[in-house]
Amino acid sequence: MRHFFVGLLVTIATSGAVPTIADDTLLSALVTKVSIQDPIAARLSAPMTAIVDGLPLRAAIDRLTGPAQVNVCLSRDVDPTTPIQLGPVGPTSFAAIRQVAQSVGCEVDFVAGVVVIGKATWIDGVASRLSALPTASPNAGRNKKTDFRDIGWDRLATPTEAIALASGETSTNELIHDLWPETRWIRIDRSVAVTLVRSQIEPPPPAASLTRSYQSSAPGELRASVESVDSRAKARMVDGNLVVQASPAAHRAAVFQLLGQPPAGRESNDAPYSLKSTTSARNALTQLSQAAGRTCVIEPSAADACEAIISIEEKDVTLKVLIERVAILAGVTIQWNDKTVVVTREGN
Structure with a gap:
């Protein structure tokens, strides 16, 4: 049984205790907020329909993310040459990306300003690792230090070169021998870039639960999408933001609820x-x-x-x-x- 009061969703535990979102996680959630007012999120939720039939996966993703000018991280465990045959995809950039990803057995998340694509376990692990960064800790608060840079490497770069370019530090430790595709990230926080690179080398395990916040004009619908995936999810309204503590899969559902449909009044035919x-x-x-x-x-x-x-x-x-x-x-x-x-x- 669930009860609502003062914007707080609680789930009655079998022991009779009422689990709530700990106050010391709230700042972390606000730091990792997904808001439709964020320019990148707004572009991802803009009306858009496309046909990418015949394109390999990576080229299809590049075509869909190009108009949104968003940083993308595609798991190295996914074959980027898989041809796509879906017909029209949309009705937003994010929805189209998700449809293409799911056609090859992948999922999508939008976290720390990056569209992350890969197998569900991998992207949930990446989201967990990004949420644990020092810049996302409660102690960092709203004054967290960031180091935004344009980071990238050319085609056939090695993992050792990629981690050096992402971190800005050289290392004598040779990583696994591999050749990576060209990558260009624009104004990405250096700690986020390093985390993404390391996650390609050492896939992180997903956390059982994450706390993230969302700014939405329809928080009730967003909360319902979370509950449909995680019945034990908890949510709390804080300064106009819906702070959600739930499984990584439930957060993916929340992101899709927020970015998968164009805002009311925007016709897809004019997109x-x-x-x-x-x-x-x-x-x-x-x-x-x-x-x-x-x-x-x-x-x-x-x-x-x-x-x-x-x-x-x-x-x-x-x-x-x-x-x-x-x-x-x-x-x-x-x-x-x-x-x-x-x-x-x-x-x-």
Whole structure:
């Protein structure tokens, strides 16, 4: 049985004791807050639909995270060359990234300003390790020291080189022999970068419970998403933030609840849309129309033209503009209606 009072969610334990969030964890949670007011989080939750079919996993992720200008960490245990075939993904950048990740058996979290992608156990361990950083400790409080840097390395760098570039310190200890892909992180806290690199070398175990905070216009819905995953989760409103103590999986659900749907009043059809594909005009028009919430109706006069193979690469355009450009490549015309996109060809 659960009871709510003064913004506090408690779970009645079998012993009769009432577990609450310890006060000494609250500052830590506020330091690691996920807020829709954060510029990166706002970009991740912006309306966006894309098609990344045919792209390898890493290229698909790069295409989806590019508009959001967000730092990404992809687990080394995941094959980055796996081709993606999903059709339209969205309706936000974060939702699209999550759909692509889940199609290859991975999960996604957004923690410490980084989109972390990998097997569930690995990213939950990374989240646990990031939450334990000195800069996220209660003693650091709101005046925590950070060291933001642009950090990266070129393709074929070794783990030893990567850890040196992340930490800013040289080491004579050679790590495992491996060659890493090119990586570029923009304005990332150095301690976060070091943690991400070390987590690639020594996968961290996930904690049973983490405390993080969220700023949301719908804290009740966010709390419900947490409870649906972790029935023993606890939450408390602190200065307008929902502080949640729950399993790492429950926090992933909270992040998706916050970033997986565009804010009310923002139409996905007007959102920036990206597409890089070589396919038939029929396939492109059908999938793009579906993404726009409409049925593609190809008239007999345009049937042959729509079988043509087209190559298109567009970035940050609306769905309507993208459909029109596909039509031009195929030599057909379109009529944009409330529920349909009608494709015709004059002169036939």
